[in-house]
Amino acid sequence: MQGRLSAWLVKHGIIHRSLGFDYQGIETLQIKPEDWHSIAVILYVYGYNYLRCQCAYDVAPGGLLASVYHLTRIEYGVDQPEEVCIKVFASRRNPRIPSVFWVWKSVDFQERESYDMLGISYDNHPRLKRILMPESWIGWPLRKDYIAPNFYEIQDAH
């Protein structure tokens, strides 16, 4: 099963892997972290000028970390814009993914949150630091192997 974008990428010899379609029929592609920045530029030139959503999750205990990008192609006079979902997987030991801040500026806070919650370090992000947790916090709270510290006010104050 191959979508339109995947066929286009194959035609131009760009390495990717199709992950099928989600429940809304949006094409999902997996891209290697080392290819992601150049492919992001290619996709922007292709016409995906709107990054609708960026999020990240922990795939499995001890497994990979994923960074997800939903891209949309916004044009005049289009009521069904093209959309695509990109997933980039990084190893848990050294999760490094190139930042697409310089392609889509709106990913700034999203990548900071992904860094804060899951510890994915985005290369070339201008100010990658914690955004939700205190800066002295230790650990990545949304990883599956995170153990919450036994802080008093969090759990016991009432």
Add this chain to the structure above:
Amino acid sequence: MAATSSYMASNSFSMLGWRSSNKQLIKRSVYSVSAQQAEVEEEEVKKAETEKVEENKKLKQEAPTMSPPRPVEPQLNVQSKNMGREYGGQWLSSTTRHVRIYAAYIDPETCEFDQTQMDKLTLLLDPTDEFVWTDETCTKVYSYFQELVDHYEGAPLTEYTLRLIGSDIEHYIRKLLYEGEIQYNMDARVLNFSMGKPRVGFSYDGQLQDVK
């Protein structure tokens, strides 16, 4: 936070300005930890633990099993330093309801808050006066604080570490409460039983209280 702004005319210490009858008790210990800065390796950590008990009595009772708090000489002419906006307007602290730990020296008499002395940790115990404290229970908390600071020697001096220490002290205070060593102060200004409602014949067996 009225740590230093409540500079009271009387010589009684008041963390929060509404109580003028607070009496202070100072008990300090000297020991060394290494702080976050690389140039500061071994530091003297002094704890000026301020507590409201009876008239200014120095604690002498020592529980047999726990290490007695080590004495610390008081400082003279402490000035408030590095409290202004140009220094960030904030301080390194862990504040929960019963435990406030500051990485600073707080003068127990004048409440001067010297934040240049970040090698010292100051514990303010139960400033809202929710529990009835005796000298003995205060000593327990202080020596537990001292043990914890000794335990975290070498850890970076961050808010996270202070929070770990403060949370452990809060759990310890709750353990004391469940064992019946301290009681709720029925004359407290806010009487919401923040560590669980009082019970009759409740024995603490090491388990946490059920949350409804």
